[in-house]
Amino acid sequence: MLKPHQLAAELEARLGDPTDPDQLFSYENCAGLDARDEFPAAICDQLDGLGLSTYYVPPQYGGALQNYEDLFQLLRTVARRDMTVAVAHGAAYVDAVPTWIAAAPPLALRLGVELVRGHRAERRFRGGGVGDALDMASSPPDPIGPPVAAASPAGYVLTGTTPAAPRTRGGLTGLLARTGDDLMEMSMFLVETERAQLAPPARLHGIRGTDHGSLTLHDTEVAATDLIGTEGSGVELAMKSRQLTWIVDAAVSLGGIDQVLRLALDRVIEDTVYDLRLVDLPQVRRRLTEAYADLLAAEAVALVATRSVQVSTDELAVVGPAATVFLRDRADDLIRLAAELTTDEGRVGKALRDHQTAGAVSGGVRVLRSLAGQLPLLVRTYGQPAPLAPAAALTTDLPELRADQLQLLSRNGSSLMNGLPVAVAELESLANAGVVSHQLAGSAEVVLSVANDLHCQLADAIDPTVALELGKRYSLCFAASACLQVWLRNYADHPKDDLWTGGVWLEACLVRLLGLMRVPPAGLAETVQIAYGRLMPAMVQQLRSGRLLSLFPYPLSEESRP
Incomplete structure (x- = not known):
């Protein structure tokens, strides 16, 4: 198991079963806090005691933040239980980022010691609240x-x-x-x-x-x-800090998907209607498999984006918004789907409220505008030679973050997108060698064609009313490129994993992403049926074994199913 996922699995085990109301960090306790509009102080203290705050602090200031993927996976684990807790606890990291980027070492060390210690002050609210609040x-x-x-x-x-x-x-x-x-x-x-x-x-x-x-x-x-x-550097510093704080947004979105998709699957796979299992209904089966493909694609995007913090720091002005837009859109859609399929209105309703509000608070529209505003620049750099997506090679060590490389605009565009033609050619070679199907390679060719057409559109003058839609389409192409690179750079490490062998998850994700772009894959309906049909057993197996629905599953604290 990769180190970030191992850390997440250890945190998951130490937090206990969230379905057990006697556990501090349980679904029931979080629902009560939500009903009372109460800050989750005791849960945050528990997370501090388990060392989560140390992953907000770089090692030179006394913490353990050597790998931003570690931070992402830990916060994803927290958000899977409750997005409110992830936002409340993660606020300390968001608040600290400008200090790590630009503060003098003594000031940064002072903050690092404070965060690692994990002390939380009792709030004194002006105009009421606790303590001696001023009138x-x-x-x-x-x-x-x-x-x-x-x-x-x-x-x-x-x-x-x-x-x-x-x-x-x-x-x-x-x-x-x-x-x-x-x-x-x-x-x-x-x-x-x-x-x-x-x-x-x-x-x-x-x-x-x-x-x-x-x-x-x-x-x-x-x-x-x-x-x-x-x-006088405050505005620039705030904008650069945003390139590191979107990790909290990504963790909240993917953690929310983790929670609600499992709820929906639990109901659909176990329940029957007129002696028919819901999962056997073609329309329901198709939608659930699409949702699982959405989750896997979102995970691939998040992995590449978080690793890019240290591998492609100068590209984060593009990587961060593209990843955030994709993850938020997928999470919103999947939470709504869960609301349609599950009877647990309390947890799903809370997840829907939490995710929508978290996106509004962190400026979801501003993120999309930031991406749309860079589209003309991305056209000029598209097609330039690019390295073989080092951020997607998940077993390679990451270099130390160099904050001085943060740029307000990515002058070189996105190396992930620039490397798409080479990745598609590599997949075609694997198809000729019998490693993957020609249908999969054909769908990758369709993705490349869509990306080329998109950049041709971007080369023309863009109407502001159209720019936001093109920004969303760019995020879908970015997601497809991330899926391709994650599979290509890591499939050899999973020779006996049914999810990876033959590109099962990759084909389903590309088919799904093309569907979101309203573009048919190679092979049309036949490809869609085959891709989703091969993916469904892996999803059911992960669910029944009590493991995280993921490219890299690990046991969850909830009781495993027989």
Whole structure:
């Protein structure tokens, strides 16, 4: 088992069976917290005790964040149980990223020690809540706009209110403040959380109980050494940080898929209607197999994207948005499907609310616009020679992250997409050698044709109203390329795995992705029936054996089925 999946399996086992109400991190307990809009403090403390916070901190600052795939798989495990907990706990990582990128080592070490220790402060809400919260009537009115940082002999004096966002309960928090006359002259600071007042959290539709609110500072003095990076670099730093924080979004989406797809399968495979098993109904069987293919494709995309953090750092401006758009769309569709197929309205309804709200809070539309805005640049780089997708070779060691390589735009486009022609040719060679079917190779050729046509469209002037749809189509081509590369770089390591042998999962994923693009695969209906027919037994076997539905399954804490 690969190390990231081994870490996830160990965390899963130590958290216990989530269907057992006596377990702290159980579905029942999370439902109760959601109903009360209560922060999952005890569960977050449990995760800290199990060492999750150490994976938010790079090793040079006392943590274990050597591989961003480790972080992704651990947060995916948390999100599979409850997306709210993943967002609430992962907020500490999101908040810390600017410090890892640009802070002076002493400041970063200070935050690292705080996170590894795992201490969570009790919240003091302005205008009510716990403890000695200040009465709003006695507080000066909040300034409009971001906080202002005025120079002082000791450093800066911060005054103002931040925008609402999920907040960490750690002892230190990062925030943007204006350090010049221009609104864009922003700087990032690391301040002690207890020196700011948190407005009572907003009552959100989903991810209820997370500390989603604004911070207010009144003449708060901070030292010059609390400045993260250089003065005036705050906006750029925030944008670069986003290229590392989308990992939390990806984990939330895939974890949500993990949870609801299993619920739907449990019902459909076990239940009957008029003495017929639901799974034997052709339309239901087809839709479930498509959903499993969606899950496997989403997993392949997430693996390549998270490994690209360290392998192709200068391409994250494209990789992050493309992966996020694909994962969010697939998760939304699969959660809705589960709502149609399962009777567990509580868990599925909560998953739907949580995922939709998490996407809105983290700026789902902005992510798509970011990808669409780069499409003209991607046209100019498409077709350039590219390495053999090192991010997809899952057994190779990853280099250390070089944060100085983060770019606001990917000047070289996407090496994953640029390598698509070579990957398709490689698959054709394997088909000629009898390793995979010619139908699979033909479907890969169709994917390449779609990608070529898409880039021809992008070469023309793009109407803004069309750009977003083209961005979504690009994310589907990106996903197909990720699936191809993951299978090509790793199939030799799985000679006895029915899911990998002959490209079973790859063919189903390509057929599914072409269907989402409304393009028929090679062989038309025959290819679709064969691809899904070969995939179904692997899905049922993973489900009945109590293992994670995955390219790399491991035992789950729920009771295994006979």
